[in-house]
Structure formats: C-alpha cells, structure tokens
Amino acid sequence: MKLKTILMAGAMSAVASAGAAECAFENEVPLRSLTAGFEAWKAVTDNMAECGNFEANLDQEFREKQPEAFAADPSLYHIGGVANSTMIPLLNAGTIRPLNDLVEEYGQHLSPNQLITVDGDIMAIAMMVNNQHLMYREDILNDLDLEVPTTYDEMLEAAAVIQEADVVEYPLGGTFASGWNLGEEFVNMFLAHGGDFVDDNNMPTINNEMGIASLEKLKAATQYMDPEYLAADSTYVQQQFQQGQIAMANLWASRAGAMDDPEESQVVGKVTMASAPMGPEAPVSSIWWDGIVIASNITDEEAEAAFRVAMEGIDTETVQESPEAAVWLIDGYEPGDLAAGAAATAANGARPYPASSAMGIMHSVLGNGIAPYLNGNKDAETTLADIEAAYMTSAEEAGLVE
C-alpha cells in the first residue's frame, strides 16, 4: 500500500511538471498540495496540475503529516485535502485560513452546500461526499429470490439464506479491520441506534443499551464473514467483491467505481448499489465529506493562486473526466447508478460523522477495544466499560476533560 502510494506520488509529480494544458489561467506561483491518495484526489490534482507550477503529494498517511506540515512557517504545503475529521487538528491549530474573500472573488459558482463554515467563516470547500452503503450481487439475490435488504436485520437474514445456498464463499463482507475501520463500523451502528458518543463536557456516553445493541449487531454480522475479518480494510473487502467471494457489504461509496473496473473486477455489472441498511433510527452509515483547505502560513498572493488552482481542480471538467471516481458535489455532476446507494443513504437520513477532538480519541479507543468482544474474550458490558475507561485516560492526558 505504502509503496503504491509512493509510486503514485512520484508519478503525480511527473505529471505535474508536464505542465499547462487546459487551465483557464497560467499559474506563476509554485504551489504544493498534500492530500489523501484515493481515486478522486488523483482526478482533482491531475486537473490542478494543468495550471502549471504545481506539485501534488498523494499520501494515504496524510493525516499524520498535515498538522505538522501546515504548522510550519511558511507552511510546507499551500493546498490541503481534508475530510470532516482531519480538518479538526488544522482548525484547532489555526493553520488554515478563512476563505470568505477568495470565495467571493473566485468561487461564485460554488454551491452553498460546498462551503464548510465554522462560525460564519468558510474554512473548507467540499468536493465530494462519501458514506458506507449497501453493495450487493444482484445476480445472487435474484437467483435466490431475495428482496434487497432495507434493514440491518434483513441483511443478516438474507446472509443466512445465501450461506445456506452456498453460492459464494462468504455472504457478507465488512471493513472490520482492527483499528480505524472497526471503530468506524461501531460509529455507524451507534449512530444508527440514535446514540451520541460524548456529551457537552466531553464525557463518554456509549456504555448503555444502544452501545450493547450495536456491539451485538456487529457480532451477528461477523458470523457470515471471512473469519479473518479483523484484518479486512476497505481495499480487502473491495477485492473480495471483485473476485466474487462475497455477496453483500456495507462499503464506502468511493469504492463503487472499482466494482465495474474490467481490469480488476470479475463481477462487472453484477454489483448494485442501494441505501445503507437501516438501524432502529437511521441508516447504518455516516456522511463524510472531502474537500480542500488553504494554509494560513503563506502569503496572500500564494493563497490567491492556490485557491484559483484548487478551483480548477474541482471544476466541472474534472467531474466530466472522472464521473465515477466519487459522489461529487461539484456543479455538472449527474449521479449515475453507482451513486444511487450514497444518495439513497443520505435521503434515508444518515447522520453526519460527528467530528471533534473528543471524537478523534473515541474513534481510536473504539477501534482498539472492540476486537476482544468479537473474539469472545469479553462480554459487551465489560467491553464498553473498558472503552470508556480508555477514553477517559486518553482524554485526560489530552486535556479534554478534567
């Protein structure tokens, strides 16, 4: 993965220096960006590079580097790619600048939905949304006369039927890799139960009925999965799908395009997108956005150039070139079949990911703490109590609670 990222970054820089092609203006100011490395960012930075004098760094470890790199004076990068959670450290440290003036001058075409504002200041421009939603093998469900599951329980019932029929290796896939992924699975499930993770004083509020119910649902799902699910990250599940090993998964919208990629996938045209299955209150999913920010510690001229280049990157042209790379928020995007799942999930009332400093800690301790429950080494109450205790230790050390 790392190697791939590095190679990609190298390739990107090469592309970048190839220079100006279809950019509306000639960029004179040397600019650098640091973003994540998935497909959509590749499309966006490719388009930014057309303005010239631009070096893109696509790096899946960006969130470990960004806070330090942007805190440098002058900042090591001008443009940053963030998601709702990774914007928090930059916002906290004051290393990204308000974009109100720049939006007024160069961003009139942006839709209000793209403007991420904090206390009236526009701090980021969103370009896409991402959420986890149901992907299923239409052929398998049809063969077995199964309805498309709309709730998590229906999904488990369908999984049981598929297992009985023994048509695929594992009925379900899931991004249950110990760490961030597993934490995210619990977050989705707990949000679906209507839960909130911390209260106004940053005290944890997960050790309750909803928490226990969420854990039980996750465990129920694992019996239909590859027994090595604790190492299954998004790429692993995507490959399971592509190789025809699984029939259903609640997977990231940004992975939908890969299902129909003839170079990788053996199931082109067979995977259909639907809303994330419903929990008791909301879909088992959370809504994320990805977008761009501009560093504080650069000159105003650089910021202006950076913003203009960024606008070229997230313009209609990018969407037309790579309509399937993401669920774009950009003008000119027409949601196709692959975006249907993400749209339906949002329409069914999926809640936004509750990003905050406290949530960062909560997500980490959840990611580390749930595996013993799934392994059968702890019961649900102990698991949640231990996670809350771990949260308190970390939050006290971070200074978030007294």
Added chain:
Amino acid sequence: MKPKVFAAFVGPSIFMMLLFIAFPLVSVFWNSFVVTQPVYETVEVENCTAGFLEQTCTTEMETRPVLDESGEIRRQTEFVGFQTYQNVLEMGRFWEAVKDRSWTALQNIDFWKALRFTLMFTLVTLPLVLGVGLAIALVINNASQKIKGPVIFLSLLPFIITPVIGALSINWLFRGDGILTAFLEWWLEQDLALFAQAWTIELMMMFYRVWHVAPFAAIVFYAGLQTVNQDSLESAVIDGASRWQRLRLIVIPHLAPLLIFVAMIHLMDTYRVFEEVVGFRAEGYVISLQWLTYDFLTPDQAGNRSISRASASAMLTMIGIAILLVPLLKRTWRDHKGSH
C-alpha cells in the same frame, strides 16, 4: 597516549553518544513524568457541513484549544509523577485480576496482554534460535569444501530480508486463500483460517522469527567452530567418544561465550517484537509492548497523541530488557572475574 590526544580521539564519539543516545533517553525519561496538553475552552459554534443535497448546520458546544498572540496553540506542561506509568500499567485492575485469580481479566489489560505475548515470544524463540542456529552451523562445518560457499549463502538468505517485508510475505502466503493456505487446505482437506485466532498467529510469528534470525546465530557459531581445539576432538575419538558426546563435552563448552552473546542479542531484539504484529495485521488478536508504544504515539484523526504514555511504555520496555539480561550479564561477569 597523552590525555589531550586521548580526548581528541574519543571526544567526537562521546559527543555523538550524548547527542544520539543520552539526550533522547533523558528526553523520553522526562516526558514519561510530565503531561503536555493544550489549554481548552468551550464555546458555542455554528458549523455547516456538506450533506448530499443540502448543507446541514448545527449549533453546538465545542471544545477547542486557546491560541496565543502568535497564533500557536497555548500548551501547559504539568509534572504528574508516576501517574502516566499507572495509566499504562493499570495496577488497580492488575491486582483485582490477581486477587480473583482470573487470567482472562488480566489478559484484558493492554499492557499485561502485551507483556504476556512479548515474554512468551522471547523465551520460546530463544532456545529454538540457538538450537537451529547450531544445527545449521554444524551442517555448514561438515559440508564438503566444494559446496560450502553455496550452503553458507543459502542459509544466510532469510537474514538478509528486511523484517517487515518478510513478515508481509508470510502474511500474503497464508492470509485468506494465500498459496500456502490453499495448499494446506488441499492437503488436509478442510477449511483453514490461520489469521482468525490468536494461537495460529502466534505460532506463525514464532516460526517466522526463528526462520529469520537462526542464520545469524549459525554464522556466529560457524566462526566459533573454526577455533575448536582439534587435538581434544581427536583424543576424544581415540577414547571412543560418540559424536553426541564430543558435541556436548567439547564443542558446546567451547562455544559457550558465543551462545551467551547470541542469546543476549536475541533477547534485546525479540523483546522489541513489532514487525510481526504490523506485518501480520495481528492487532486484533496479539499485541506486543513495542506495538503498544507505537500505538500511543500514532495520532488519531483529530491529531491527539499520547506522548507521555508512549514514553512511559518505552521506559518500561527498557527496564524489561534490562531485567531479562541480568542472568546472562551475571554469568559473563563471573567468567570475566574468573579469568583474572
């Protein structure tokens, strides 16, 4: 040598040692006793975030750090004594588990879970590495001159591989329907999931470590075998000593200092087991002390990281290695004194 010349010779290395060994050590030691954290304020903030079709705006209480005049986060450092060690060791839960004689409860505490695996990993692989290393050395030593070179080269190969890469290749060979798992499944005619329970993962980790380190032991022992007194060996043969007796009574005592040397290096290396946990993606089942330190140090998505606990955990790892080395050091010291 004049003192001045002596100083000029050792000065640079002392400076280097201070800079690269003593200073980091002191800094880690200090960090394990203090906690540095931002000063937070709680304010009401209206946030607007992107939805699929429309923006969602919410007003909520948010905790955010206070910035000083120069725009830096204001931080405060506080001396907390052994609190951080307490947070890592969780002695309260430890004693409770001991009182209840509950192994499960003990293994639910991260540090003790990691310590259990680290110690077991270290102590199980140690005799295996020494044994396999010695066996390889004897094979090389007894190989005919013609094939000696290729045999040495082949047996050294595992040691040349970068540990993380080696661990990853084992992972890929065995994970899911990896080649070797597929082969085992065909051979045993049953479904296998080698990464779905702790004990198979631990077995593979140990197997991998022995495979990886034994060549190092072998090459050291092979060098030692070149200096075995041939006269003693010949007289032993005349006295009718068997091959095994010669090995036990002449060769192994001769190699004793090297055995201790390899054992010490191995203990120091293995107590810091890390590559296997990451390479095998075993965090869900098996963790080690070094992985725990790494996990404390990794920032979460909101940028928080536990420098203090990482420092305490690192200090504890050092103490652990020191304790493990005591018997071996004592023996070396005794031999050293005996030889004078």
